[in-house]
Amino acid sequence: MAKGTKMSGRRDGVTMKAIADEAGVTLTTVSRILNDKDNKFKYAAETKAKVFSIADRLKYRPNALVRGMQTGRTGTAGVMVPCDGFYTGIVAGIHDVFINHDTIMLLSWNNRSINDREETLERQIIHQMVDRRVEGIILRPSSEEFEKSYFEEIWERDIPLILIDRHLAKIETDFVGSDDILGGQMAAEHLISLGHRNMLFVGVGQTTSTSRLREEGFRKVLSESPNAFCRSLIAQDETIEELFLEQIRRDDAPTAVFCYNDDIARKVAKLILNAGLSIPKDLSLIGFGNVPDRESTLPLTTFEQHPFRIGTSAANMYLERIGEKAKGDVRTDIIKPELIVRNTTAPKS
Amino acid sequence: MAKGTKMSGRRDGVTMKAIADEAGVTLTTVSRILNDKDNKFKYAAETKAKVFSIADRLKYRPNALVRGMQTGRTGTAGVMVPCDGFYTGIVAGIHDVFINHDTIMLLSWNNRSINDREETLERQIIHQMVDRRVEGIILRPSSEEFEKSYFEEIWERDIPLILIDRHLAKIETDFVGSDDILGGQMAAEHLISLGHRNMLFVGVGQTTSTSRLREEGFRKVLSESPNAFCRSLIAQDETIEELFLEQIRRDDAPTAVFCYNDDIARKVAKLILNAGLSIPKDLSLIGFGNVPDRESTLPLTTFEQHPFRIGTSAANMYLERIGEKAKGDVRTDIIKPELIVRNTTAPKS
DNA sequence: ATGAAAGCGCTAACAT
């Protein structure tokens, strides 16, 4: 091997240099001709044709790593969301916008519950994205706790961040999600209109914005309705059965249950049926999310959140952000959920 | 601006150079210390400590673009699959393996039907991945037609390719998927054991390996069972209703229907119920995939394909491949589907 | 135990 030739990893097969040599022009010429989208350069038609045809014949593909390093424009976004049917819809929306803007996503799931391992994992994922110089990040926070999180790492590097579905507790950020308060209100209005007054909300507590806000909207309407009232219950795998049964065995048991999401609603449905009660005859039930299930026999009254639209909106916000130099004001898009009445709600008997 | 300083896009904030300067060592030293996983270099403990602490304080993050360009190891994989619940499971499996091997995926969906636009789109996606120098690609082919496809572009560059779910027609490649023949056989055996003899297969034709092989296994068992026989029908949105009704109105109408997937099975179920027949009393019905649905009232007898396992297997195959220099023999992993008997199959009445 | 220097493939400023 000739002196001065240093071997390292994989060398690209066809480079601009190779095209330049074959065309008898310089590297620069090739670079400019191949990248000249808006016809800024006045190269001879002949030169252009030659370069294009050689690039074509050699099946040249630009090295986006190098280009990204040079220009800062990698055309790559980081997306981190939980792995389920709802977020798949969001990712589909993001994808469909990106595909028309030469952008592709590095995808990672942040699935599991909030614990140290999860925190470590998410930080690792953010690092993977940052290291690859994503131009921005779209994510669903697994925790509202800004302090113990990796968001600083993103902000410090001035990487645009779009949050979806869940707010952060104290921080204003670009955000796309559902109108959870309105959703809660609509749930209450639906049940009130069916004659229910004694209700139960099943959620996951105050630290998850989606649960908190749905409960807030729900309670607001009930508080304005004569005689209506609501108890609440925190759905945890270990305790939900006992706590829920306790509620429906009361003398003043609720006649309607509003659950924070479909998953919980389906669990609750099982508990109700196992207790020998029937839905919606004895108890009306509403979920949230319009999420599919494998073996349900019970078409759930629920809320469609239009995940695809959440995705397209987030992607458009992303594209606007990375197209700007300045920071600008915080943007939000709050999408109205849609009540879908199926078979689990009925007039109070 | 000083002469010789050329401005281009975003410059990285903290570089190895910056660390080196602050530590009073060279760039090389920093590079080696920061990358020295297996303790190959014998730098003074003091030097190491200094470099690490500065990197830490400055929140240094390596530029993976540069590293990828240099070494060919980008730690990035391309994944292209359709967007639905089944593939989300596969992607989850891939993800969980990758996360433990410092690998992250560029994800894109190849959703829609096979037409020119789709072909263009998929080629564009492959280019996006190739340009970013993915080390390998995992994908579900949208078409079996190798000729009219972009696979050459992948092979020509010696990028390892793992196919999932669907085979290519004439080409041997690394592959992970379900044992579709066995699935078809199991479906037939289940129906035979329930007393059915007159069956209908609803698929998407011979050019999709999953449909073809499921039908093949199904027919094989029936051909070995006395008096059993099977008609087939191609499920296309426009014609399925008419064709299917034609079948169930025959004098010798089938008593059991095996559908290529759950989606079609659910469509067929609606047609059956609309025709005034009941499931499984008049007609038994089997799907494939164990895919969730939003409003089903009919827990479907179907096959679990273990998408998560398909994903982990594909990811492991991927990692093996990119860890090798040589090409080696084609690898395959065929995963056994599992019959899940729910409420849509019953003894022939 | 450390450094110097070449070079990866490209972009962009500065020429003519």
Added chain:
DNA sequence: ATGTTAGCGCTTTCAT
């Protein structure tokens, strides 16, 4: 209408 040159931030070879 095209070329020259200096980088980008790193890895790797070759020295000492």
